[in-house]
Amino acid sequence: MNSEILVNVTPMETRVAIVENGAVQEVYIERSQNRGIVGNIYRGKVVRVLPGMQAAFVDIGLERAAFIHASDIDISHPRLHDEHQTSENKNVPPIFQLVREGEPITVQVIKDPIGTKGARLTTQLSIPSRYLVYVPDSDHIGVSQRIEGDSERERLRELVNSCKDDVGIEKGGFILRTAAESIGEAEIRKDMDYLRRLWRVLEERIKSEKAPQIVYEDLPLHLRITRDLIRADVDKIRIDSRENFQNTLDFVRKYTPEVEPILEYYPGERPVFDLFNVEEDIRRALSRKVDLKSGGYLIIDQTEAMTTIDVNTGAFVGHRNLEETIFKTNLESVTAIVRQLRMRNLGGIIIIDFIDMEDTEHQRQVLRMLEKLLEKDHAKTKVTGVSELGLVEMTRKRTRESLEQMLTEYCQVCDGRGRIKTAQTVCYEIFREILREARAYDTKSYMVLAAQAVVDRLLDEESAAVADLEEFIRKPIHFRVEPMYSQEQFDVVLQ
Incomplete structure (x- = not known):
């Protein structure tokens, strides 16, 4: 297997792509304004102890307090020699025996802040x-x-x-x-x-x-790769910044001289990420749908609790029989799934819904291929097998934000739901709002301000309903398009 590591450096961010056999497998991004802090060691201060959660919050100088669980605190803590321990708390002592509010504590970050959660810490x-x-x-x-x-x-x-x-x-x-x-x-x-x-x-x-x-x-990321990501199969590390190339070269000569022969400065006119179509792969990794070569596809939904991956045959109809078609689609999807896990840096609980296979040998082969491909993953993974419902359950260690969390934010229109109300639904909400206003206030007429799609529907498909409403409230209703309104936004103005 031939591998290359591409390093793209700008003043704002450093991006690293790991390419195996011509295909991008992993992407790392580190921005100068919010660098990852996994591995950093802090002298922190305990700000709150939570006995009910066996945990404490620690101020390490960040915007949000970090979190440490009792199991991540070294149990050789000197205070434990002074206080009585029962057999129940012998393995993991109560958190109040380990830390107290206001005291200093030396900690290391094992998980970056993700979403609304603070960093995860350990004293080990x-x-x-x-x-x-x-x-x-x-x-x-x-x-x-x-x-x-x-x-x-x-x-x-x-x-x-x-x-x-x-x-x-x-x-x-x-x-x-x-x-x-x-x-x-x-x-x-x-x-x-x-x-x-x-x-x-x-x-x-x-x-x-x-x-x-x-x-x-x-x-920093461009130096970490020479320490953490180099394997025997890596043929080249291409860096497109002369300054960072020299910086990396000096570091390599001092600490990892065996890496120097594969280090290369890339001065080409084409951006280094264009060599292997990395930009397009990043764009695709932010999409819900992943197309397979056979015509099948994956649907990947990332939530706070877990990530679900649904495999579908799509346009693939096969050549022999249904069971063979399903098996080939599932087998092809495994390669795509493992690549997407690494590309998107998906972590935590992952549920894969392969197309149902009746043949147990087919199930075994698909599962074995999944486990084999996951051996190349830098992150620690664990596959539990096929559940009674035919789902494959697995976990992947999460230490930093996923690609989606790093590059995107919740949609202000749908508030992260991924869907918005139909124009028809909004029209009926407008009718109910007008009825409420008619009961509460006496006015000559009403002006409805709404998005283009909603106004178009009110004047076309819902025109009969509008006429009935005008007759019922005995007031005329006028409409005006507001170009800046989202489809769910509207206002009813008394005139």
Whole structure:
């Protein structure tokens, strides 16, 4: 599989597209005015403790207070040694034993603010480098699940253990990242030394900074990709900004020199995103409907609670029989679904309504293909299988806003419903409003101000109803088009 990473930089925002086999699979956007804060470490202040929710709100200097659950607080908290614990709260102690209002607390952001919700926090700090993640409050040495060989996993654990004392790291644990597969002792030592020096600086800041204050800020997007998104199959990283290319090159030479050969400045006349039609793919990713090559299509609806994906055969009629047509459509839709999950960065609960398959072997093949394609996803996913209703239920870890949340806002006309009242419905609302006004006030006539479509219907299809209403209230009714009104807006003016 051939992969490229395209980096488009402007003063306002940085956009990154991951292209696999010529097709865009993921898009990351970071705007200068509201950068993502996942990974940032803050010296915060507890502003409210909620025992009923086992959680607390923490002021970290943002517009909205951030949220921390008791399960995300390190249970080795010193206060727990002083207070009585029952067997019921042994695993997750009551929140009031862990934090108190007004006290400072060092936290790390694990989920960006999304919608009306504040950032999600943890006290279990971690600092990433190219191959390792340093966890100061743990002695555990973990290995990425994507590194599958048992012998390789054991080799890496032994390598980290042997290097810890030599580098001078007395406490803390490590997680070996996917990029660490097959690396040697020199790379591990270099990463450990970097993390040791960084953590000492952060320790001093944590002791000296007053809450709320940022202690550590993660790298900007164009540098993060060289640390987090590079895999063995990435052939090229193209950056269209000379300044940011040089900035990235300096960073790579210092911390990830193995990335330098694939780094390339792109000076072309065509925008770098036009090389693989990225702009068009972003536009399509904001649509409800996704067309399949066979003629079938997906309908994707994103809500606050979950995302639903409905698979339809559409114009695809197949060649053999109905069951074969359904199976082929479902199989084709899997590739499109996984791509859309990554492109749109859909997270949380996801319900997929494949077309009903009677053949259990067909169900198994579709499910297996879904799980196989999800292995390429950077986000953690879990598929629970086919439910009794024939739905596939899955979860995908959400740490940042989806593409839709980042690039769009609720429609002011429909208030986010996605639908508006028909002209006929608005006409009947106008009739009821006129009747209310006629009972309450004495006037010579009425003027209705409404959108073009509504006035057209009042003068055409509803003209007989208007005449009956005029006869009933014994007053004339006049109409005027207001070009700035939405279809649901209207006013009834007494004259």
